[in-house]
Amino acid sequence: MSGKVELTIKFLVVGGGIAGLACAIALRRVGHRVVVLEQYSDADIAKMSHGGIRLPPNVSKILFHWGLEHALRQVSITSTAMEVEIYETGEFIGTHQWEEEVLRETGGEFLFLHHVGLRRVLYDAAIAAGAEVRAGVTVVSVSGDGPHVTLTTGETLLADVIVGADGRSSVVQQAIVGKDVLSATPYQCLFYNTTVSGALMRADPQLAHFFKQPVETMFVWMGNNRTAVAYRMGGKDEFALHLWVPPRQKGLSDDDCWEGVDLKEMRRQLGECEPRLLRITQLAATPARVQVKMVPPIEDWVDAHGRMVIIGEAAHPLPAGSLQGGAMAVEDAAVFAKLFSHLRDKDQISSFLHAFQDLREDRCASVVHTEQCNLYFQMMPAGPQQEQRDQDMRAKTAQGENVFGGGEASEQWDQLRELCCYDAEDEADDWWVKWGLLRERAKQRSLDMEAEMNIARLSSLRVRA
Numbered sequence: 001m002s003g004k005v006e007l008t009i010k011f012l013v014v015g016g017g018i019a020g021l022a023c024a025i026a027l028r029r030v031g032h033r034v035v036v037l038e039q040y041s042d043a044d045i046a047k048m049s050h051g052g053i054r055l056p057p058n059v060s061k062i063l064f065h066w067g068l069e070h071a072l073r074q075v076s077i078t079s080t081a082m083e084v085e086i087y088e089t090g091e092f093i094g095t096h097q098w099e100e101e102v103l104r105e106t107g108g109e110f111l112f113l114h115h116v117g118l119r120r121v122l123y124d125a126a127i128a129a130g131a132e133v134r135a136g137v138t139v140v141s142v143s144g145d146g147p148h149v150t151l152t153t154g155e156t157l158l159a160d161v162i163v164g165a166d167g168r169s170s171v172v173q174q175a176i177v178g179k180d181v182l183s184a185t186p187y188q189c190l191f192y193n194t195t196v197s198g199a200l201m202r203a204d205p206q207l208a209h210f211f212k213q214p215v216e217t218m219f220v221w222m223g224n225n226r227t228a229v230a231y232r233m234g235g236k237d238e239f240a241l242h243l244w245v246p247p248r249q250k251g252l253s254d255d256d257c258w259e260g261v262d263l264k265e266m267r268r269q270l271g272e273c274e275p276r277l278l279r280i281t282q283l284a285a286t287p288a289r290v291q292v293k294m295v296p297p298i299e300d301w302v303d304a305h306g307r308m309v310i311i312g313e314a315a316h317p318l319p320a321g322s323l324q325g326g327a328m329a330v331e332d333a334a335v336f337a338k339l340f341s342h343l344r345d346k347d348q349i350s351s352f353l354h355a356f357q358d359l360r361e362d363r364c365a366s367v368v369h370t371e372q373c374n375l376y377f378q379m380m381p382a383g384p385q386q387e388q389r390d391q392d393m394r395a396k397t398a399q400g401e402n403v404f405g406g407g408e409a410s411e412q413w414d415q416l417r418e419l420c421c422y423d424a425e426d427e428a429d430d431w432w433v434k435w436g437l438l439r440e441r442a443k444q445r446s447l448d449m450e451a452e453m454n455i456a457r458l459s460s461l462r463v464r465a
Helices: 018-029 042-048 057-065 069-075 100-106 115-129 171-177 198-202 263-268 275-282 325-340 346-378 384-398 407-420 424-464
Strands: 010-014 033-038 052-055 076-079 081-086 092-097 110-114 132-135 139-143 148-151 156-158 161-164 187-197 217-222 227-232 238-245 288-293 308-310
Touching: 010 018, 018 033, 018 115, 018 325, 042 115, 052 057, 052 115, 052 238, 052 325, 057 069, 057 100, 057 110, 057 325, 057 407, 057 424, 069 076, 069 110, 069 115, 092 384, 110 115, 110 238, 115 132, 139 171, 161 171, 171 308, 187 198, 187 263, 198 238, 217 346, 238 275, 263 275, 308 346, 325 346, 325 424, 346 407, 346 424
Parallel strands: 010 033, 010 161, 033 132, 081 217, 161 308
Antiparallel strands: 052 110, 076 110, 081 092, 139 148, 148 156, 187 238, 187 288, 217 227, 227 238
């Protein structure tokens, strides 16, 4: 446990996904009371948690620091390499391996695991830390005026702070912003997320190659308006497949479907692709489908009363399937709890919520932009820019170098390295030292001066009397 806060308050966290559970863990570590409200039951979540998730070093180091390293290693594998192919032909373009020096610099590791496995680790940790998690409850309204949440049952729950960790279609976000930001944004493409049995792949001569790498490797296929990512996951003998493809033909619904869609639909969306990728989809489990949207920055993360705030995808939605999706949620939680570890007076609540947005806004906007650029880089339309990209990477491979060693690809890798070296908790500590303490001292000095003036007034009155 971290050092305990002087003043303990109650937080209601709306949403029991990665962002909500990470927030509960972080707040309990500093001693606050937390209730998490999740609309889906555990059984519902198990059905919806299709596919894998990648945890980059900037988030794995936070979770390790929270004491979750052992639990994570039981359900994940560590990856140190990437292999790049052409989507349509399967042509090998090259590989890229994380240098040991870079990994040491980041302070974490690349972990690959099932989404449901990560949620279970976070859920168990939140419960063990003393958080209350209520599943199967639906929030219909929230308010920062005398902070309260109303459920479909009519029950009203009170708190000192309401945290909206309820994803892209956030009830709390709509209460703060006044509109449904996600629905107002058009989608660019579709994301399919599924898994494949490892035993089936190893038994297939076309696919056994993916399990015979000298190090754990993530495979990336770059195509014409299409891209795919695949990797082995820990915890269960399965292979994750992420697929980004153009929208379906007009007249067909492309709405998000976490419960799963017909596997034939995903295969039809493949377009022209290499034989191994086609074979993987033939062995795949039921996929989830999500619209990929480039949501503009949300200006207000805090309500007018200074008692409600949004975090994670509710505050800064990333393109579906982004590498940093889960990472940003955990970073938010770490920074948020660090700020509230300094709470001494309820008058500080509003300033801490606004400080959270100030601290996280630029970082998250930068990450969102990088993820959008990465997706475009991988599914770049056929043309001169795409040809130059591929030629640069082939040249690096021919020279025996890492495929992201120069040119436009190098810029993408440098951005990724910068992202992964970020330390969320250090940023929060720096803010407190530079600004938080200064504000508190200024406030105390103001109070002292007011007290001195009051004493002077009383002395003057006595003299006159």
